[in-house]
Amino acid sequence: xxxxxxxxxxxxxxxxxxxxxxxxxxxxxxxxxxxxxxxxxxxxxxxxxxxxxxxxxxxxxxxxxxxxxxxxxxxxxxxxxxxxxxxxxxxxxxxxxxxxxxxxxxxxxxxxxxxxxxxxxxxxxxxxxxxxxxxxxxxxxxxxxxxxxxxxxxxxxxxxxxxxxxxxxxxxxxxxxxxxxxxxxxxxxxxxxxxxxxxxxxxxxxxxxxxxxxxxxxxxxxxxxxxxxxxxxxxxxxxxxxxxxxxxxxxxxxxxxxxxxxxxxxxxxxxxxxxxxxxxxxxxxxxxxxxxxxxxxxxxxxxxxxxxxxxxxxxxxxxxxxxx
Numbered sequence: 187x188x189x190x191x192x193x194x195x196x197x198x199x200x201x202x203x204x205x206x207x208x209x210x211x212x213x214x215x216x217x218x219x220x221x222x223x224x225x226x227x228x229x230x231x232x233x234x235x236x237x238x239x240x241x242x243x244x245x246x247x248x249x250x251x252x253x254x255x256x257x258x259x260x261x262x263x264x265x266x267x268x269x270x271x272x273x274x275x276x277x278x279x280x281x282x283x284x285x286x287x288x289x290x291x292x293x294x295x296x297x298x299x300x301x302x303x304x305x306x307x308x309x310x311x312x313x314x315x316x317x318x319x320x321x322x323x324x325x326x327x328x329x330x331x332x333x334x335x336x337x338x339x340x341x342x343x344x345x346x347x348x349x350x351x352x353x354x355x356x357x358x359x360x361x362x363x364x365x366x367x368x369x370x371x372x373x374x375x376x377x378x379x380x381x382x383x384x385x386x387x388x389x390x391x392x393x394x395x396x397x398x399x400x401x402x403x404x405x406x407x408x409x410x411x412x413x414x415x416x417x418x419x420x421x422x423x424x425x426x427x428x429x430x431x432x433x434x435x436x437x438x439x440x441x442x443x444x445x446x447x448x449x450x451x452x453x454x455x456x457x458x459x460x461x462x463x464x465x466x467x468x469x470x471x472x473x474x475x476x477x478x479x480x481x482x483x484x485x486x487x488x489x490x491x492x493x494x495x496x497x498x499x500x501x502x503x504x505x506x507x508x509x510x
Contacts, residue, residue, distance in 0.1 A: 189246045189281030190490045195235030198494035201247070201280075203487070209285040211259035216288045218271065222304035222484075223279040224250030225493050225506040226337065227401075227426055228451070232277065233494075238449075241277050248279025248508070249451075251286075252294065252303035262288040270294040272303035274454065280490055282510055290454060292465060295473050302479050305505035308450065310468045310477065311461065312423065313342040316399060316448040317349060319460060321419045325350025327396035328415070330386070332406050333426060334371065335362030335503040340480055342399045344369045348476055351397070354389060356382060356406075358500070365480070365503055377406060386413040394418060394441075407431040411443070418443040426500065480504030 191204045211217045229247045231237040252272040255265050265271060265288055273291035278284040294303045317323040329346040333339040334355035346353045347370025355371035357363050363374040375385045386395060394415030400407050403425030411420050411433055420443060425431075438445055453461045471477045482504045485493040496502045 187282040188487065189278075190248075190487060191244045191246055192233050192241075193244050196233065198230060198233055198491045198498075201233065201490055204244075206281070208283045211257060211262075211285050213260045214262060214288055215259040215285055216262060216265055216271075216291060217256045217258075217283060217285045218251065218253045218291070219256050220251055220279060220282060220284055220510050221253040221300035222251070222510065223248040223508045224304040224306075224308060225497055225508060226250060226308055227424060227497060228308075230494055230498055239276065246278045246281045246284075248281070248284075249274050249277055250304055250308045251275055251279040251284060252300045256283065258288065264288070265291060265293070270300075270303075272298075272307060274307055274451070280487065280508060282487075289458060292462075292469070295469060298472065301481055301484055301507045301509055304507050305479050305481050306468070306472075307465060309337045309341045309505055310345070310479070311465055312338050312448065312450040313345050313399070314464050314468055315450055315453070315460065316421045316423060317342065317345055317397070319464065320446050320448050321397045321399075321421050323349050323351055323397050326352075328352045328354060328390055328393075329397045329399060330354045330356065330395045330410055330413075331366070331371075331399045332356050332377075332410065333400075333402040334366040336401060336426065336500070337497075337502075337505050338401050338423060339399070340366065340369055340504050343371050344477060346370070346397075346399075348471065354386070354395065362503055369478075369480070382406060382409045383413050386410075390415075397421065399423060401426055403427045403431050404429040405431070408433050408437075411437050411441070411445075414441050414443045416442055420445045422447050481507055483507075484509050486510075
């Protein structure tokens with residue numbers, strides 16, 4: 187089978203196509219014919235050797251997958267050969283086949299196609315877990331979403347709106363903000379041309395923002411934190427800007443706020459019931475027509491590097507997907 191292989195830490199342009207042997211599923215595993223693989227910022231960190239997990243060389247990146255079950259290992263009961271499934275794997279998704287844990291795969295809704303399924307689990311799962319489980323977002327509260335048109339940011343806008351929050355979308359271009367508005371944002375801030383704190387004060391006054399959702403990091407995080415409400419929650423999602431913010435601890439004290447980390451993938455090993463419950467909720471929302479995943483671009487496997495570079499340069503909106 188064909189696979190995009192990482193042989194050394196570096197840029198996505200160092201990935202190479204190889205023909206490799208597939209692997210039969212072991213106990214509790216499934217071998218999947220991959221039809222689509224979601225592109226995520228975490229993949230670029232893994233390729234660079236900067237992710238929390240460092241796979242042994244050679245490996246294929248890609249952790250968000252959709253496809254058809256080829257065969258199942260001993261003990262697998264909820265899936266069978268031919269089933270259309272979606273889910274996550276530790277790595278290996280950028281290949282025509284992958285063998286992964288059956289517990290991390292779910293049947294696809296009948297009305298969902300493979301690219302949509304591959305764009306769904308991580309972006310929607312991260313935002314729902316962050317806002318509901320970690321952030322305790324309540325109807326009537328204000329939610330600030332930084333990077334509001336990105337892969338996870340746009341889902342946070344959409345989910346926050348469904349949960350009854352007043353969503354403030356912040357992004358770097360008018361085009362990105364227009365997309366966020368289509369997905370439920372009530373207020374828009376262009377932080378390339380507007381001062382984030384000044385605009386937030388215009389929108390929420392002295393009350394501040396109840397929940398901050400930040401996948402960007404950098405200077406924006408501290409600016410947002412200084413505008414958080416009493417007993418507000420600042421959700422640390424990631425650092426797409428490339429800069430991990432260092433904030434004064436006294437800000438948390440005087441605001442009486444919480445700075446909350448959100449490492450979605452860690453729940454697979456530590457508390458998988460939280461993940462599966464969240465995904466079941468999201469899939470029911472999708473089946474009801476409440477969620478409309480946005481895929482801005484698809485690429486063939488051969489153009490994997492171009493797909494990652496579009497993400498790293500923050501040129502993409504919504505999700506980017508590799509189709510096989």
